Amino acid sequence: MNKPTDFVFTPTTKAPEPALELGRIPVDRYTDPVFLKLEDDCIWSKTWLLAGAACDVAEPGDFFVFENLRESVLVTHAEDGVVRAFYNVCQHRGNQLKASGCGNSPYLSCGFHGWEYYLDGSIKEIPEAHDFPQGVPAEELSLKEVRCEAWGGFIWISMDPDIEPLIKYLGVVPEHLAPYEMESMVLVSDETVEWSCNWKTSVDIFSETYHVRGVHPESEYLADDVNVQMDLYGPHSRFIAPMYIPSPRKIGEDKALNQTMVEYLKSEGFPVESFEGDVTNLRGAVAAHKRSMTNENGLDFSKLTDDQLTADYHYNVFPNITFNLFGEQMWMFRHRPHPTDPDKMYFDRMIFNRVPKGEAAGGAKAGAVDLFVELGDVNIVGRPEHNFYRYGEQSSGLLLDQDASCLAGVQKGLHSRGMTGLWISHHERRIRNFHFWWEKYMSEQPLMLKSAE
Ligand code: FES
Ligand SMILES: [Fe+2]
Structure with a gap:
């Protein structure tokens, strides 16, 4: 304040x-x-894209899907309290993890073969993991993260890993709109x-x-x-x-x-x-x-x-x-x-x-x-x-x-x-x-x- x-x-x-x-x-x-x-x-x-309302990921377990052109991005609020964004795609054979909308769930389950992910993007479980002769390296198979920041009561994402911070990208807008206190609307x-x-x-x-x-x-x-x-x-x-x-x-x-x-x-x-x-x-x-x-x-x-x-x-x-x-x-x-x-x-x-x-x-x-x-x-x-x-x-x-x-x-x-x-x-x-x-x-x-x- x-x-x-x-x-x-x-x-x-x-x-x-x-x-x-x-x-x-x-x-x-x-x-x-x-x-x-x-x-x-x-x-x-x-660019930075407005993905959705921050209220949709206010609590641990919350997630929502943001669709833009050919991409689908999953925004999650994990148990560690961090809001992250990932490409909405299972690392097994590319199935979309969530179709659309928002919800709350402790894990993300793929409907194709049952791979499960925590909301921080890491692997929770791979069925028949012993049957992958190349192994199941945790880092390789975690969800692929995209940049994610919050401003104005919204979650913004960018698919450019090198983009400037959101607040800088927005220029004068945050200062101009601060008196409206959009976050509390x-x-x-x-x-x-x-x-x-x-x-x-x-x-x-x-x-x-x-x-x-x-x-x-x-x-x-x-x-x-x-x-x-x-x-x-x-x-x-x-x-x-x-x-x-x-x-x-x-x-x-x-x-x-x-x-x-x-x-x-x-x-x-x-x-x-x-x-x-x-x-x-x-x-x-x-x-x-x-x-x-x-x-x-x-x-x-x-x-x-x-x-x-x-x-x-x-x-x-x-x-x-x-x-x-x-x-x-x-x-x-x-x-x-x-x-x-x-x-x-x-x-x-x-x-x-x-x-x-x-x-x-x-x-x-x-x-x-x-x-x-x-x-x-x-x-x-x-x-x-x-x-x-x-x-x-x-x-x-x-x-x-x-x-x-x-x-x-x-x-x-x-x-x-x-x-x-x-x-x-x-x-x-x-x-x-x-x-x-x-x-x-x-x-x-x-x-x-x-x-x-
Ligand atoms: S594509 Fe997701 S478990 Fe196979
Ligand atoms: Fe008009």
Whole structure:
């Protein structure tokens, strides 16, 4: 816990702008299957990847599986208290040890011939071990470890044994997000939706608010899509999007609250009937109201500014993570590649709630039902079930349904002979920056980069 004198609020100073090329961004990287392999060699195996929620390996015996492209990684919490990650593959004949999801077990048993491993990766038992004339050397046959570190309430892994420490890789992000105390938030929703687009089109759309007018017309009445601060921090980036103030296109001369905003405020419990201001001072009133509710709901906002209580602080971590930070909640989006099809991807969404101090200790434990927190009208009992579906089978909520629908059309268009490359605006420069770093990673490996030929 920071002492008050040590505490630093999330910096909001505008970052210097790097010089970026202005040319079109080639489209074959979104559509050509050859890039699946190239990205595996140059991006997925060379960066830190968010593998899953730390609460899923909170206790000895806990494990979860993280799938990315052709790899499957097993994250475990062993008896010695250490959280480790291993390639999810039995050293006998290569069977996957665990199929998916999370669980708790003292050992890992292979379903093929019954080899057993401890959760620290070492061999526990090999049936008929005497029948291996070459022997069964313990070190040779232990599970193959991958780098594994924790930050922000998540376990991160890297398949690059020589990669820099996670905290260094994340750059300014840990310092910027420390006031949100993400580690003490509680997982309340866990979904994976298969979308009909490449993973990078998804990263792109979650990098700008230019698409709000076309894709999210309702949001124009609730949030400012124009006065959005963009910051580039090496491969990572941020935008700060003010909420509780409409788009400048939707503010009338009288500056009165629009009906969509009024309904939204009511749904959040804001006493809109007694509010006598207009759109210019609504954000301050909402922040004050949220702080006034602290005694009632127990939520501690003392490390967040009024701006943070009324805006989306939106961070992208290269290559494929988006954090949306609000006062009460955090949304983690993971834009995961499909293993064989560049026209598909997995959109992983985890929602975490801020909860009263003390009630979140240890996080929501996988499989346990000893956590009960009431927050507004959300009741949390244990860890939420992971929910998988394809776009169209269920709703992901209006905003994400709108994004997914748009991206399916974008992916089709990117295959057209009539599309020679993305034409990016200044507002959209997080996309340009992402692709600058994507190309840098791709070109640093001894492989031919098709789009650069
Ligand atoms: S492949 Fe695992 S025991 Fe044979
Ligand atoms: Fe969107």
